[in-house]
Amino acid sequence: DDSKTNLIVNYLPQNMTQEEFRSLFGSIGEIESCKLVRDKITGQSLGYGFVNYIDPKDAEKAINTLNGLRLQTKTIKVSYARPSSASIRDANLYVSGLPKTMTQKELEQLFSQYGRIITSRILVDQVTGVSRGVGFIRFDKRIEAEEAIKGLNGQKPSGATEPITVKFANNPSQKTSQALLSQLYQSPNRRYPGPLHHQAQRFRFSPITIDGMTSLVGMNIPGHTGTGWCIFVYNLSPDSDESVLWQLFGPFGAVNNVKVIRDFNTNKCKGFGFVTMTNYDEAAMAIASLNGYRLGDRVLQVSFKTNKTHK
Numbered sequence: 001d002d003s004k005t006n007l008i009v010n011y012l013p014q015n016m017t018q019e020e021f022r023s024l025f026g027s028i029g030e031i032e033s034c035k036l037v038r039d040k041i042t043g044q045s046l047g048y049g050f051v052n053y054i055d056p057k058d059a060e061k062a063i064n065t066l067n068g069l070r071l072q073t074k075t076i077k078v079s080y081a082r083p084s085s086a087s088i089r090d091a092n093l094y095v096s097g098l099p100k101t102m103t104q105k106e107l108e109q110l111f112s113q114y115g116r117i118i119t120s121r122i123l124v125d126q127v128t129g130v131s132r133g134v135g136f137i138r139f140d141k142r143i144e145a146e147e148a149i150k151g152l153n154g155q156k157p158s159g160a161t162e163p164i165t166v167k168f169a170n171n172p173s174q175k176t177s178q179a180l181l182s183q184l185y186q187s188p189n190r191r192y193p194g195p196l197h198h199q200a201q202r203f204r205f206s207p208i209t210i211d212g213m214t215s216l217v218g219m220n221i222p223g224h225t226g227t228g229w230c231i232f233v234y235n236l237s238p239d240s241d242e243s244v245l246w247q248l249f250g251p252f253g254a255v256n257n258v259k260v261i262r263d264f265n266t267n268k269c270k271g272f273g274f275v276t277m278t279n280y281d282e283a284a285m286a287i288a289s290l291n292g293y294r295l296g297d298r299v300l301q302v303s304f305k306t307n308k309t310h311k
Helices: 018-026 057-067 103-113 142-152 175-184 242-252 278-290
Strands: 006-010 031-038 045-053 077-080 092-096 119-126 131-139 164-166 228-234 255-262 269-277 303-304
Touching: 006 057, 006 303, 018 031, 018 045, 018 057, 045 057, 057 077, 092 142, 103 119, 103 131, 103 142, 131 142, 142 164, 228 242, 228 278, 242 255, 242 269, 242 278, 269 278, 278 303
Parallel strands: none
Antiparallel strands: 006 045, 006 077, 031 045, 092 131, 092 164, 119 131, 228 269, 228 303, 255 269
16 A cells, blocks of 8 residues: 555755655665656756655654755655545635635535545635635545535525535646746746756755855845745735735745735725745746736736835
């Protein structure tokens, strides 16, 4: 049973090699196989990999020993690899038209009949704290999410006057973000002088250099602030709130903070916001994947904040 021996490892440093990956995990116990996942086109590490141990006890020990380990600027995450990604991918549902009185617990009770819920949330108005009648439910498996759509979309939950809408949340899928990235790093006029094209393999865990500049500290690089990389997000709808930004950028890595700029009088979003991310390569990945991403009926513009944009 592979599920007890097969691990997925996330947030690996960009320049870690297959050999270093194997020796780190091989120090725990005998490995049946391990693979650092690379972009098929550029050969760049995608920052994650899989390790399959022979003995389930070693897999458990690897999680206990190596999960949360700091490598360079990263904190790696080690967990059991869930069943093949197709069966679990995109199991996130967007639910709208919920009664304003419905709590997160009641939302989970409504959906739990269809499968195991991993996370759930209800979006609330930042000012009044009242539910906006919109929520998200992430199931363990896609098939459970499909069943929930069949069972609940267009139905009226008890106590509701209106039917609810249940559909797949439109996450930027991995495939498109990887295709975008390989385009980004292949195209001759790349805008981001990212660390990804440096052959850092020769140096063991070298500090990332950006086009020959070894230190980021105090450099006047657009978007770099003391706490991370500031990203400018434009063309948000008037009812966007901070949770939208957390949901969009969270999957790409460590987000320090998010801010939606609001109109002083109406308290509606003025169409833009900022997101600060800790790591350059995660920020670049988020920009590459989300710039041009369609959110509702709007196409987002996402870039590193330059020093002359709206303060």
